[in-house]
Structures are given as structure tokens and as C-alpha cells.
Amino acid sequence: MNLTTSTHSGWHAIHVDGQVDSKTVGTLRDYIDQDVNGSLPVALDLSGVPFMSSAGLRTLLTLHRRTKELAVDLALVGLSDAIAETMRVTGFYDYFVVYADLQSLPPRS
Amino acid sequence: MLIERIDALPTDEIGGLKVRPGKPLPFGVSHTPNGLNFSIYTSAGTACTLVLFRRGDDEPFAELPYPAHYRIGDVFCMVVFGLDSEDLEYGFRIDGPHNPTAGHRFDPSKVLMDPYARLIAGRDLWGELPNWERNYPYRARISFDDFDWEGERPLEIASEDLVIYETHVRAFTQSPSAGTKHPGTYAGLVEKIPYLKDLGINAIELMPIYEFDEFENSRIHPESGERLYNFWGYSTVGFFAPKAAYAATGQFGMQVDEFKQLVKSFHRAGIEVILDVVFNHTAEGNEHGPTLSFKGLDNKTYYMLTPEGYYFNFSGTGNTLNCNNPIVRNLVLDCLRYWASEYHIDGFRFDLATILGRDPWGAPLSNPPLLESLAFDPILSSCKLIAEAWDAGGLYQVGTFPAFGRWGEWNGKYRDCLRRYLKGDEAQVGQLAQRVQGSPDLYRPSGRSPATSVNFITCHDGFTLADLVSFNDKHNEANGEGNRDGGDDNHSWNCGAEGWTEEAGIKALRQRQMMNAMVMLLTSRGTPMLLMGDEFGRSQRGNNNAYCIDSAISWVDWTLLESNASLHQLVKALIAFRHQHPALRVNQFDGPGSNLFPSCSFHGTQPWSPDWSDQSRQLAWLMSCNLPEPQRGVDAIYVATNMAHYASWFHFPSLPIGFRWHLCFNTGDHEQPCHPAEPALDDGGILVGDRSVVVLKAMAI
Numbered sequence: 001m002n003l004t005t006s007t008h009s010g011w012h013a014i015h016v017d018g019q020v021d022s023k024t025v026g027t028l029r030d031y032i033d034q035d036v037n038g039s040l041p042v043a044l045d046l047s048g049v050p051f052m053s054s055a056g057l058r059t060l061l062t063l064h065r066r067t068k069e070l071a072v073d074l075a076l077v078g079l080s081d082a083i084a085e086t087m088r089v090t091g092f093y094d095y096f097v098v099y100a101d102l103q104s105l106p107p108r109s
Numbered sequence: 110m111l112i113e114r115i116d117a118l119p120t121d122e123i124g125g126l127k128v129r130p131g132k133p134l135p136f137g138v139s140h141t142p143n144g145l146n147f148s149i150y151t152s153a154g155t156a157c158t159l160v161l162f163r164r165g166d167d168e169p170f171a172e173l174p175y176p177a178h179y180r181i182g183d184v185f186c187m188v189v190f191g192l193d194s195e196d197l198e199y200g201f202r203i204d205g206p207h208n209p210t211a212g213h214r215f216d217p218s219k220v221l222m223d224p225y226a227r228l229i230a231g232r233d234l235w236g237e238l239p240n241w242e243r244n245y246p247y248r249a250r251i252s253f254d255d256f257d258w259e260g261e262r263p264l265e266i267a268s269e270d271l272v273i274y275e276t277h278v279r280a281f282t283q284s285p286s287a288g289t290k291h292p293g294t295y296a297g298l299v300e301k302i303p304y305l306k307d308l309g310i311n312a313i314e315l316m317p318i319y320e321f322d323e324f325e326n327s328r329i330h331p332e333s334g335e336r337l338y339n340f341w342g343y344s345t346v347g348f349f350a351p352k353a354a355y356a357a358t359g360q361f362g363m364q365v366d367e368f369k370q371l372v373k374s375f376h377r378a379g380i381e382v383i384l385d386v387v388f389n390h391t392a393e394g395n396e397h398g399p400t401l402s403f404k405g406l407d408n409k410t411y412y413m414l415t416p417e418g419y420y421f422n423f424s425g426t427g428n429t430l431n432c433n434n435p436i437v438r439n440l441v442l443d444c445l446r447y448w449a450s451e452y453h454i455d456g457f458r459f460d461l462a463t464i465l466g467r468d469p470w471g472a473p474l475s476n477p478p479l480l481e482s483l484a485f486d487p488i489l490s491s492c493k494l495i496a497e498a499w500d501a502g503g504l505y506q507v508g509t510f511p512a513f514g515r516w517g518e519w520n521g522k523y524r525d526c527l528r529r530y531l532k533g534d535e536a537q538v539g540q541l542a543q544r545v546q547g548s549p550d551l552y553r554p555s556g557r558s559p560a561t562s563v564n565f566i567t568c569h570d571g572f573t574l575a576d577l578v579s580f581n582d583k584h585n586e587a588n589g590e591g592n593r594d595g596g597d598d599n600h601s602w603n604c605g606a607e608g609w610t611e612e613a614g615i616k617a618l619r620q621r622q623m624m625n626a627m628v629m630l631l632t633s634r635g636t637p638m639l640l641m642g643d644e645f646g647r648s649q650r651g652n653n654n655a656y657c658i659d660s661a662i663s664w665v666d667w668t669l670l671e672s673n674a675s676l677h678q679l680v681k682a683l684i685a686f687r688h689q690h691p692a693l694r695v696n697q698f699d700g701p702g703s704n705l706f707p708s709c710s711f712h713g714t715q716p717w718s719p720d721w722s723d724q725s726r727q728l729a730w731l732m733s734c735n736l737p738e739p740q741r742g743v744d745a746i747y748v749a750t751n752m753a754h755y756a757s758w759f760h761f762p763s764l765p766i767g768f769r770w771h772l773c774f775n776t777g778d779h780e781q782p783c784h785p786a787e788p789a790l791d792d793g794g795i796l797v798g799d800r801s802v803v804v805l806k807a808m809a810i
Binding site for chain 2: 021022053054055058061084086089090092
């Protein structure tokens with residue numbers, strides 16, 4: 001799994017590439033702990049993620065809690081249908097605002 | 110300042126992994142600082158090895174024998190550090206004597222599943238043929254017990270206010286006609302919540318969802334070539350784990366979250382979740398069955414054994430769990446506490462519950478400690494406890510089940526009496542009067558209340574309602590046992606032709622009979638229970654024991670919802686009517702009644718004069734209570750039932766000036782049985798058609 005970041009329409013975009021599971025999730029969690037600081041709203045770009053395990057989904061909730069604590073918006077971007085469906089039936093989906101792609105993010109100044 | 114705990118660090122190394130002595134409680138796996146605690150009980154085992162697999166691997170990546178000083182009493186416990194808990198599957202090998210006549214069946218070549226496993230992998234997709242050679246088929250995993258309930262809690266609806274709906278996770282939505290995105294799963298069931306809420310039920314009772322083996326006794330039907338399964342699931346593999354193959358996300362190991370989301374969704378819709386739990390036996394069968402867990406862990410503790418070491422078979426399925434052994438008792442208690450606290454389950458229905466009251470040699474106990482423990486448990490105090498008060502060993506305890514003031518019962522006598530009355534058997538009205546008021550003959554002497562009685566006419570076991578009025582005899586050929594299986598005491602009547610018919614008169618009578626059954630059930634005191642799909646005439650084609658059928662025979666056919674719309678509308682209206690009328694839900698015998706009438710009174714064609722003779726096939730009941738503040742006033746419901754083959758004029762019990770009887774339901778008109786409480790055409794009485802039921806309520810003019 002690779003992580004890259006960019007600023008997109010005023011959002012702090014975190015691009016995730018590859019499978020998110022117990023073996024890779026530590027990198028994402030560490031990044032969240034160290035670099036999400038509340039200066040910009042956060043967009044987690046998951047369009048390059050084919051599969052997300054239970055541990056991965058839990059990290060999304062961690063990110064949700066962290067951004068809530070910092071009072072910044074969080075959006076998920078580019079979720080695959082399969083991941084979105086897994087999130088729906090296990091109750092994770094309801095916590096998030098989801099956009100189809102980065103272009104759909106509402107611009108933030 | 111956070112001080113690091115000493116036990117956050119290992120003390121030893123075994124099998125290449127860092128470890129330290131663990132804690133004996135809780136049993137199973139628990140998280141400790143930096144590690145996982147593995148605790149397992151065996152009284153006669155002499156040595157234990159923890160076996161660790163990476164997910165799905167046939168061969169373990171580590172085997173860790175417990176050192177002698179890692180054993181406390183009869184419990185082996187060890188903390189292992191540095192494990193990837195999501196990718197881990199674990200089991201145990203136990204060494205000890207292999208001496209079946211003494212009750213011991215230890216075999217260290219077998220990897221055994223943790224009886225406290227909360228997440229079980231290995232059989233994630235329904236009906237996928239297992240690899241029978243696999244040494245460790247059901248594989249314990251570590252679950253995340255961190256679900257966010259967002260403040261949701263169990264509903265605690267009073268038992269007398271419940272309308273229970275019995276269903277089977279897979280059968281309910283597996284048919285394409287269900288139109289669900291996730292057929293046959295927990296998620297599919299959630300998709301049907303709007304339907305269930307609209308129907309008006311407020312409790313769903315799920316047939317077994319603990320991990321079970323659908324391939325237990327699986328075989329191919331000799332004629333149809335169809336595979337037969339253990340479809341119902343009354344044979345537990347793991348008491349703490351939801352069945353993976355019932356989860357749309359089972360292949361991702363997310364059944365725990367999916368099932369919790371189910372409970373949360375039902376609770377948000379105001380519907381309780383009751384689990385049908387099977388503690389009387391396990392999937393390990395008898396001496397010829399597989400060794401999955403208990404048999405190799407401590408056979409003599411967990412099972413009732415004959416003096417020669419064979420398995421007692423009070424369950425009719427090969428073995429009997431030794432529920433009044435203190436170790437097993439604690440397992441059952443731990444299990445229910447876990448489901449009540451971790452899954453917010455509202456109640457439990459205990460399959461063949463009288464077995465839970467037998468001593469280790471099978472004799473019925475007068476004061477069974479397990480039943481008492483459950484009744485007084487602080488964590489289970491608001492859970493419904495419902496017994497199926499009989500077992501396959503011949504113990505029948507409807508009315509005498511040791512209830513400790515807490516237990517409800519599936520009332521088999523209600524079912525039999527209502528069925529017999531419905532089909533016009535003679536000598537039923539006396540007993541019917543007992544049944545519709547909550548069976549005081551059974552429950553009053555021991556100080557119990559009407560809601561003790563779970564009233565039902567049909568359940569998963571036996572005919573569906575449509576089949577009850579369409580078949581005189583069972584037709585279980587699809588089960589592949591030459592129609593020998595299933596009960597013969599169905600008290601059913603086919604209304605003139607066996608099975609499918611185009612004869613309009615017979616079809617109309619069947620409709621009326623289904624409606625009659627529903628009206629009587631939903632106007633009886635006690636807790637009514639409906640079987641899935643009966644509200645729109647679901648049929649199993651005359652099969653009264655479809656335990657092994659995973660096909661359209663068992664699956665709910667949702668096209669019937671349209672073709673039997675008037676029945677569905679009636680049931681929906683009846684449930685709403687029951688919720689609106691407290692007189693039907695009074696939960697005391699000899700209640701004070703209302704300003705107009707006694708709490709419950711019986712009538713015949715003449716008011717206050719029921720015909721109790723054996724030839725009588727007519728009975729009316731009038732239930733009444735004063736309405737609580739702020740409504741005030743009187744609730745009075747009059748139900749006149751005529752199971753004779755001729756119409757009769759029923760004179761109403763008279764009402765004081767200012768009140769009139771209003772007609773709410775009349776099954777005599779089976780196309781339009783529901784009436785919007787219109788004044789009765791005649792103040793003096795009403796003509797009740799042959800094999801018909803009417804319901805009226807007293808209203809101030």
C-alpha cells in the first residue's frame with residue numbers, strides 16, 4: 001500500500017493505493033496520527049483500494065473520530081462498490097460523507 | 110503519567126514467539142497490554158498446545174506447548190505477544206487418556222476449536238462443499254468487540270405487548286421473489302425491516318444463528334438428486350459466534366459487525382430481536398460424529414454419558430450437553446451474557462429446554478440450578494427467557510416448567526387446542542376458554558401470568574398455516590426419508606381436497622380458516638407468535654418438517670403477498686388492533702375488569718350462556734378493562750367464533766345506554782374481512798357465518 005498526499009480544491013487529500021488490511025493499516029494509522037492536524041478538511045481518496053479488511057474499516061472510523069475531535073470535515077472519495085456495500089451492511093457507511101471522485105468535492109477556500 | 114505495566118512485556122519464548130503466563134479468566138481469547146491471552150479449560154487433559162495459523166492456511170505457523178507453570182487449576186493460560194490478530198486463526202491440541210468407556214476421548218492429533226470462539230472462519234459461504242480431510246475445519250478467530258451502538262439499547266417491551274414473528278434468516282429472503290440485494294443473509298433480513306414494521310410486529314425470533322454445520326447429515330435425495338442440508342440449524346458448532354454463511358460479509362470475516370448492525374437496525378425500527386438458542390446438544394454427534402471441540406477438550410464434562418461411556422440422546426440428535434454440570438452451566442451463562450451485553454439481544458427461546466433441567470444422569474431436577482441462574486442473572490434481568498418446554502426424551506413440562514417467576518413457555522397446548530377447534534373437533538370449547546385467556550389452568554396455580562404463554566398455532570416445526578388448512582396428512586417425500594419423518598398429530602384439515610385445488614368453494618373456505626386462526630390468535634391473551642409468511646399464506650407443499658430443504662419449499666415466496674393480499678391486510682389490521690386495545694393484553698388472571706364487564710367473560714349464541722357441551726362448536730369471548738389515563742373510558746372487545754358448519758345468530762351482551770357494538774372484523778366475508786369499526790347493523794346481535802369469526806368493540810355513541 002502506498003500513501004501520497006495533495007491539496008485539492010482546498011481539501012487535504014490522502015491518496016491510498018493498494019489493499020488496506022491488518023498488514024498495511026499501520027502506515028495509514030501512523031499517517032493519520034501524525035499529519036492530520038485540522039488545518040484543512042480531509043478527503044481520503046480510496047479509488048486505488050480494491051479491498052479493505054475489517055481492520056481497514058476500523059481505521060476509517062478512527063479517522064472519523066480524529067477529524068471530529070479537530071472539528072474538520074472528512075470525506076471519503078472513490079469507494080469501490082464492493083467496499084461501499086460492505087460498509088453499508090456492517091454499519092460503517094453511515095458515519096461518512098462520500099463523493100464519487102475528487103472532482104466532485106465541493107471547493108473549500 | 111501512564112505507567113507501563115510489567116505484564117506488557119514477555120517473560121519467555123516458545124515456538125519462536127514471545128510469551129508470558131496468562132490469566133485463567135475470561136476463558137477464550139482476551140486482549141492484554143501488547144498481547145493476546147489464550148485461556149482454555151480441561152479437567153482430565155494432561156497437556157495443552159496452542160496452535161496458531163495464518164488465515165486460511167492448512168499448516169500452522171507455530172505450535173506453543175503450555176509450560177507446566179502456565180496452568181492454574183484446570184485452566185491453561187498464556188499471553189502471546191506480537192500477533193497479527195486479524196490474520197490469525199487458533200486452536201488447541203489436548204493430550205490425555207483415550208479411554209471411551211471411562212468417558213475420555215483425548216486425541217492430540219486433532220486441532221480443537223475454542224468453545225468460547227467469538228468469530229469462526231472456515232465455512233464462510235453457505236453450501237460450499239467443505240474439504241472433509243481438513244484437520245481443522247472450524248477455525249477460531251479474534252473478533253473486534255468495538256461496535257459503535259450510538260446510544261442504542263435493548264427495547265424492553267413488556268412481554269404482554271409483544272407480537273413475535275418467527276423467521277429463518279436464509280428462508281426469509283433467499284427466494285428471488287424477495288427482491289433483496291443480499292439474499293439469505295443478515296443484510297437481506299435488514300432490507301425487509303420496512304415490511305415487518307408495516308406489518309406491525311415488534312419482536313423477531315430468529316431460528317438458530319449460532320455457527321452450525323449445514324452439511325451435518327447432509328445427503329443427496331435418492332430421487333430428486335437434490336442436496337439435503339441441516340437447513341434449520343438446530344445443532345451448534347460455536348455458541349459465541351454468529352453463523353458466517355448467513356452474513357453477506359462472511360467471506361471478509363465481518364459477520365460480527367453485520368449481525369450487530371442487524372440488531373441496531375431492528376431496534377431503531379422498534380422491533381426486538383429474540384434468538385432461538387440450542388444448548389441441548391452440539392454438532393459433534395455421538396461416538397461416530399466428528400471431533401470439533403468439546404469432545405476432545407473434556408468429553409466427560411460437556412456431555413451426558415452412559416456408564417459405558419456412550420452418549421445419552423435426549424435431544425434426538427446424538428448427544429446431550431451436560432447442562433447442569435457447573436462448568437457447562439457457566440458456559441451457557443457466559444454465552445447468554447455475551448449475547449445480551451455485546452449484541453444487545455432482547456430475549457432467548459431455548460430449544461428443547463427441559464433438557465436444561467435434567468441432572469447429569471438425565472433425571473429431571475425439581476430445582477434446576479441452570480434455570481435458576483438464568484432467571485436471576487443480573488445481566489439477563491431484562492431479557493425474555495422462553496422455554497420450549499419439552500424434549501425428545503419424553504419430558505413434557507408445559508405448565509410445569511421450573512419458571513422461577515421469569516420463564517415464558519411455548520404453549521404447545523394452545524397450538525393443539527386452537528387447531529382442533531378450528532377444524533371443528535368436538536369437546537374443545539372448554540379448553541379453548543382456558544387457552545384464549547392465557548391458560549390460567551396451566552399458569553395460575555404457580556402464580557404466573559398470561560404473558561407466560563407464548564401462543565401460537567404454527568411455528569417452524571410443523572405445517573405452515575396455509576398447509577394446515579390444505580392437507581390432512583404430511584407430505585415429506587422431499588426429505589428423502591420415505592415420509593416417515595415429521596409428526597403425525599397435526600390436527601389439520603384440508604377443507605375438502607388434499608393439497609392444490611381449483612375448486613372455488615374449498616379455496617374460499619381455506620382463506621376463511623386462515624383468517625379465523627389469525628383472529629383467534631391475535632385476540633387471545635398471552636404473547637402471540639406468528640410464523641414467517643403465514644400472514645400471506647406461505648406453503649411448504651404439505652411438508653411439516655422441512656428441516657433439510659434448502660429450496661423453494663422452505664423459502665418464503667413473496668409473490669404470495671400480492672395474491673393473498675386480503676389475508677395480509679387482515680393480519681396487519683389485527684396486529685394494529687391488538688396494539689390499540691389493552692383489553693387483549695391484560696397480563697393478570699382475575700383482573701379487575703372494567704366499569705362495564707368482567708376482565709374476561711364467555712358467551713354463546715346467547716350472552717352469558719356459553720354452550721360447554723361436547724357438541725358445541727361456538728364460543729364468544731369478551732375482554733374488557735378500563736383505559737388508563739389520559740384516555741379513560743372502557744375497552745371492551747367481543748369475539749364470536751363459530752366453527753360449526755352452519756351460520757348462527759349471536760346475541761350481543763347488552764351495553765348501557767350511550768354505547769353500541771361496532772364491527773371491526775368479519776371473516777365470513779373473506780375478501781373484505783376488515784371493517785372500519787362501523788356500528789353493527791342490529792344492536793341486538795349479529796349473524797356469524799359458518800366457520801367464521803367476528804370481532805366487535807364497544808364504543809360510546
